[in-house]
Amino acid sequence: MQNQIDIDAIKINFDESGLWVLNIAIAIIMFGVALAITVDDFKHLFKNPKIVFVGVLSQFILLPAVTFLAIILIEPHPSFALGMMLIAACPGGNVSNFFSKMAGGNAALSVSLTAFATLICIFMTPFNLQFWGSMYQPTHEILKTVELNWLDLLKLVSLILGIPLIAGMLIKHYHSEMAGKIEKVLKPLSMLVFIALIFIAFSQNLKVFLNHIHHVVLLVIFHNIIAFILGFYTAKIFGLSHQDCKTISMETGIQNGGLGLLLIFGFFEGLGGMALLAAFWGIWDVFSGMALATFWGRNKNKLEIENVD
Numbered sequence: 001m002q003n004q005i006d007i008d009a010i011k012i013n014f015d016e017s018g019l020w021v022l023n024i025a026i027a028i029i030m031f032g033v034a035l036a037i038t039v040d041d042f043k044h045l046f047k048n049p050k051i052v053f054v055g056v057l058s059q060f061i062l063l064p065a066v067t068f069l070a071i072i073l074i075e076p077h078p079s080f081a082l083g084m085m086l087i088a089a090c091p092g093g094n095v096s097n098f099f100s101k102m103a104g105g106n107a108a109l110s111v112s113l114t115a116f117a118t119l120i121c122i123f124m125t126p127f128n129l130q131f132w133g134s135m136y137q138p139t140h141e142i143l144k145t146v147e148l149n150w151l152d153l154l155k156l157v158s159l160i161l162g163i164p165l166i167a168g169m170l171i172k173h174y175h176s177e178m179a180g181k182i183e184k185v186l187k188p189l190s191m192l193v194f195i196a197l198i199f200i201a202f203s204q205n206l207k208v209f210l211n212h213i214h215h216v217v218l219l220v221i222f223h224n225i226i227a228f229i230l231g232f233y234t235a236k237i238f239g240l241s242h243q244d245c246k247t248i249s250m251e252t253g254i255q256n257g258g259l260g261l262l263l264i265f266g267f268f269e270g271l272g273g274m275a276l277l278a279a280f281w282g283i284w285d286v287f288s289g290m291a292l293a294t295f296w297g298r299n300k301n302k303l304e305i306e307n308v309d
Contacts, residue, residue, distance in 0.1 A: 007077055007215065007273045025197055026258050027164045028190045030118065033097060034168025035183040037115050045112045050238060055113045058234040058252045060120065063227055064088045064128045070226065071136060076219055078138035079273025083216075084223055085139060086263060086274065087255050087281050089128035091121035091161070096254035099289040103296035105247035113251050115169075118161045125259075126153045146268055156266060160259070195286065202283060209280075216277045220284050228253035228292060246296055254289050257282030 045052055067088040071081045092114055100110035133139045172179040202209065231252025235245040260278040268274055 007079060007212070007276075021197060022258055022262060023160050025190065025193055026256070026262070027160045028186065028193075030161050031164035031168045032183060032187040032190050033111060033114060034165045035172050035179045035186070036111055037165075037169050038172055039169070041108065041112045042116070045109075045116065051109065051240065051244060052113075052116065054235050054238045054240060055117070055248055055251060056120065058231045058248055059092060059117060060124045060128065062230055062234060063252055064132050066226060066230055067223065068132045068135065070223070074219075077215070077273050078142055079271050080216060080219060080277050081136060082133055082139040082142050082268075082271075083260075083264070083274035083277035084219065085132050085136075086129055086260050087223070087257065087278060088227075089125045089132070090256040090259050091117040091125065092251040093254040093256045093258070093285065095286065095289065096250045099254060099293040100247045100250045102290075102293040103246050103250065104243065105250060105296070106241075106243050107247075109244060110247045110251060113247070115165060117251070118165050122154060122157045122162055125157060125263075129263075142268075142271070153263070153267065156262065157259070160262070202279075205279070208276075212276055213280060215273075216280050220277060220280050221288075224253060224281070224285055224288050227255070228288070250289065250293070253292070254285050255281065257285065 064085065067084050071084060075081075076084070097107065097110045097114055101107040130143070133143050168179070171182070228249050232245050232249035234252075235248035240248065257278050261275065261282065264270060264274045264278055
């Protein structure tokens with residue numbers, strides 16, 4: 001019981017101004033991604049419904065379900081378990097587009113899936129968190145102590161993901177040339193700001209991480225590896241190309257930890273175990289995504305050299 005109190009009493013140094021900056025950063029990144037998306041991208045996506053099905057299945061159905069099974073087997077601390085469920089319920093992180101391109105994946109598919117996932121996460125994220133959280137008794141007890149207002153949750157996700165997505169697509173549609181110019185500057189800049197924000201938050205919470213990070217390191221790494229593997233082999237089972245398998249893997253393994261933190265501070269009052277796990281996930285999946293993309297990218301280059309020879 002003492003351990004539970006200590007973990008849930010952990011306070012991540014992340015004030016209201018920090019949350020606003022994170023809100024804006026996520027919205028700007030989404031806007032930057034949307035500037036490259038057209039209605040035709042969605043048309044092309046739906047001309048191959050199998051890819052859409054596999055992307056949604058892997059990210060919004062299988063990942064939360066496998067996370068739930070892993071929690072039953074591992075039996076982590078309840079707030080860690082709910083943190084894992086929340087991360088699994090979030091849409092893919094926007095940085096997955098960059099990593100997919102770097103890995104030699106299908107960059108156009110990655111951007112289109114990110115957009116589609118953003119639209120459906122407005123409903124699927126609250127649903128998955130409530131559904132799986134209620135299925136496991138320890139997390140069900142936590143959910144009973146907080147007011148998880150679906151309408152407020154929908155509003156938050158819509159504001160920081162849905163509206164920037166639609167706004168970016170409208171500018172792309174009506175002012176394509178201007179959208180291209182803005183995207184060239186905004187996309188890399190917003191990504192750098194987002195990564196800088198993560199590291200600033202990390203430095204401000206260095207003592208908290210040093211004292212408590214051992215509680216979540218293995219959980220996050222294990223969960224992240226499972227997500228990458230799940231995405232890749234789900235796509236492989238459905239007969240998608242190796243390029244598309246890498247893309248689905250990235251879309252499933254790179255979850256939007258920033259959104260997860262916003263929801264934790266917005267609806268769970270920064271619950272210690274959840275916040276610690278989501279904060280480390282936000283840092284870790286940047287490194288794991290970079291490492292996997294580098295590995296796949298090098299292999300792709302080697303194959304291209306061998307084919308030329």
